[in-house]
Amino acid sequence: MLYFSKLRIIFISIISLFFFIIASNNLLDPNNRFFDKKINLGLDLQGGSYLLLEIDNSPVIEQKLQNKSTLIRSYFKDKGIRISNLKLSNDKIKFSVEEKFKQNVIDEFIDENSDINPFYPRFKSHQFDINEVDNFIELTFSKQGLVELKTSSQDQALEIVRRRIDEIGTNEPNILKRGNSRILVELPGLDDPMRIKSLLGKTANLTFRFISTDNQSSFGVEKIEYEDGSNTDFVSKRIILSGDNLLDAQPRMNNQTNETVVSFTLDRVGAKRFGKATASNIGRKLAIVLDGKIISAPVIRDTIASGSGQISGGFTFQSATDLALLLRSGALPAPLNIIEERTVGPDLGQDSIKAGIIALTIGFILVIIYMFMKYKFFGLITNITLITNLIILIGILTLFEVTLTLPGIAGIILTVGMAVDANVLIFERIKEEIKNEKNNIIAFDSGYTKSKTAILDANVTTLLAAVILFFMGSGPIKGFSVTLGVGIFTTLFSVYFIARLFTAIYVSRYKDKEVLI
Amino acid sequence: MIKFNKFYTQFNIISLVLVIASLALLIFKGLNFGIDFKGGTLIELRSQDNKINVSSLRDNLSQMDLGDISVKKFGSDQDYLIKFENKDEKKNLVEEIKINIDNSFGNNFDFRRVENVGPKVSAELLRSGIIAISVSLAIMLIYIWIRFEWQFSLGAIVALFHDVIITLGLFSLLNLEINLSIIAAVLTIVGYSMNDTVVIFDRVRENLRKYSDIKIFELTNISINETLSRTLITSVTTLLALFSIFFFGGEILKGFSLAMIFGVIFGTYSSIYIANTVLVRLNVSQKTILKEDEKN
Secondary structure (H helix, E strand, C coil): CCCCCHHHHHHHHHHHHHHHHHHHHHHCCHHHCCCCCCCEECHHHHCEEEEEEEECCHHHHHHHHHHHHHHHHHHHHHCCCCEEEEEEECCEEEEEECHHHHHHHHHHHHCCCCCCCCEECCCCEECEEEEEECCEEEEEECHHHHHHHHHHHHHHHHHHHHHHHHHHCCCCCEEEEECCCEEEEEEECCCCCHHHHHHHCCCCCEEEEEECCCCCCCCCEEEEEECCCCCEEEEECCCCEEHHHEEEEEEEEECCCCEEEEEEEECHHHHHHHHHHHHCCCCCEEEEEECCEEEECCECCCCCCCCEEEEEEEECHHHHHHHHHHHHHCCCCCCEEEEEEEEECHHHHHHHHHHHHHHHHHHHHHHHHHHHHHHCHHHHHHHHHHHHHHHHHHHHHHHCCCEECHHHHHHHHHHHHHHHHHHHHHHHHHHHHHHHCCCHHHHHHHHHHHCHHHHHHHHHHHHHHHHHHHHHCCHHHHHHHHHHHHHHHHHHHHHHHHHHHHHHHHHHHCCCCCCCC | CCCHHHHHHHHHHHHHHHHHHHHHHHHHHCCEECHHHHCEEEEEEEECCCCCCHHHHHHHHHCCCCCCEEEEEECEEEEEEEEECCCCCCCCHHHHHHHHHHHHHCCCEEEEEEEEECHHHHHHHHHHHHHHHHHHHHHHHHHHHHHCCHHHHHHHHHHHHHHHHHHHHHHHHCCCEECHHHHHHHHHHHHHHHHHHHHHHHHHHHHHHHCCCCCHHHHHHHHHHHHHHHHHHHHHHHHHHHHHHHHHCCHHHHHHHHHHHHHHHHHHHHHHHCHHHHHHHCCCCHHHHHHHHHHC
């Protein structure tokens, strides 16, 4: 165990030097680095906001069912089959058909080439499951159909969230999917997420609809409250324009009224439709409805053919800016709820880094003093190992650009405490061997050999705990498991290569001395 | 040589009492779950003015109808920790609190940390925490079962449960908060306790092969003594590291390092007095390991 070939010594030196250079990279000026790699600080250390958003898919499901039921009616009408009692309830479409067509209709739904019920060959599943219950045919989303729906609304929502965050312009946001109905947003350096939260919390579903004076409209009406809660009005369900028709929106100052407004430009289709609708409805009130509330309902005084207009509604400059931003970036497919939020201010992050470094330094010094007191010269070897261990650990964290969190720093400190274990096991074993063995080289050699199983077992158990934590833990805790787990490997490397090398050199030089350890 | 085996019975009784007391505490008093597992909102505040006292801040906030609210000093004199459940899941409570505090105390509060965990997420975090601990216990069991004879696995697992239960019992007794980092601590304790036990067991097994005429009662004592200095040195260095985290690592890591300190102390104790006594009570002898050796 004590023999080292020249090649191996060179190899060990190169590896140690390599990690030393990489580790020192973190201390250099960012413009002057050897590599473009550094340890990333987690949100808890650099400050920032972590938001977990959940998409509320129920309106999307309802909407899809609504569309599907309309489609079903017209689809079978074309085939000469009359669908009756068509109803939506509890995420289900229910309808009945004449007995003689029943099998026909069911076959349409379970055909793999069905137009009305798409088949996903990859998952061997239709979009809808079909059931026959008391003469009714019931359609519910299949598991795969639901997954498909959720993934698509997640994709859309992710895109909109990204646009909104980009519009605000925070640095290096991290926007990721979680599961199939969640979106994770990490915003480093942001200490007040209030504005982003309020922007992400809005669906921004904008529609222009006429207010119905006689509470009637061929499309039906609904009662909608004004934004300020002052009043309600009956609004036609017929949508003249929606947010999709907007090309641009900007906050503006209206010089005549001295009021902040949001001015918008419509696309060609929108402009045409808006011109037509305003021309034939002069004198009526047009409600501008955002997320189920009326912002304002100006009276149409003239045909608006220019394809641009203004929304007023008692805005402050800030709220007009935000509304314009929301309209530019588009509507979310479904409402988002913030189900988890963790925000750390930058000065707390700074304090945490400081505290972590102080704790690491003090822990390190205490362990070094203790080891020196216990083992004298071999304590020094252990301490050199400990230092190289730490350097290699930081080097690896840098190389893989691991995100360092506060618990991650705790993991490094804990590694310092536990890393001496392997050396202690070896040295204690050597002490025992020396009692019965006169030849120092043999005693050292068997000390290394015999302690191997215990060291292996001891490290595997800690590694197992770290691996489980890595897969089960979330956020900062993951950082802890990474440093703890990587620390085990660097410890074994430094104990078996570096400490052993020093020990070997020492023992071969003083092999005839009486007591070595 | 220290006669550890003289006190096997006494310490077993003490441990049994501690485990039963901890279980009773866990069942009847329960754990003080933080917002990670219970849901709710946490705000860490720093004031520029250290004349503000906690009770005036508490009075001010309790007027806001936030439900069960706790306001505490957090580390230094200027830092406060506010926690409440946010049952109705109101959206802009933090902003309302900010406005309210700014109005009442002047604009000298700095919001250093805000955490808000919804009920769905907290339930998921709790579930995954419990799964993580269970899985780690199961994997340790499997590992030790592969490496050692069943008597040894039983000894190690009993020691492991002993450490985890008493650490959690102590948290319940002292009403310390259980959050995500405590789960990390418990898992590390599992690894550490196992590591300590395995090193002694390794020696017990080696000695069983070496001496056929020494009874397990004596043999465990010899093995404990032979590994004692290692056990102590490693515990001391680990504790040195943990104490420096506890005292200097900042308020956020206090609970984590405290749990680990308890765990290391119990882990060291249990690998001597629990794991070994299981071997003694199961009357492990040279035959036990020879049988296993033949099989291989």
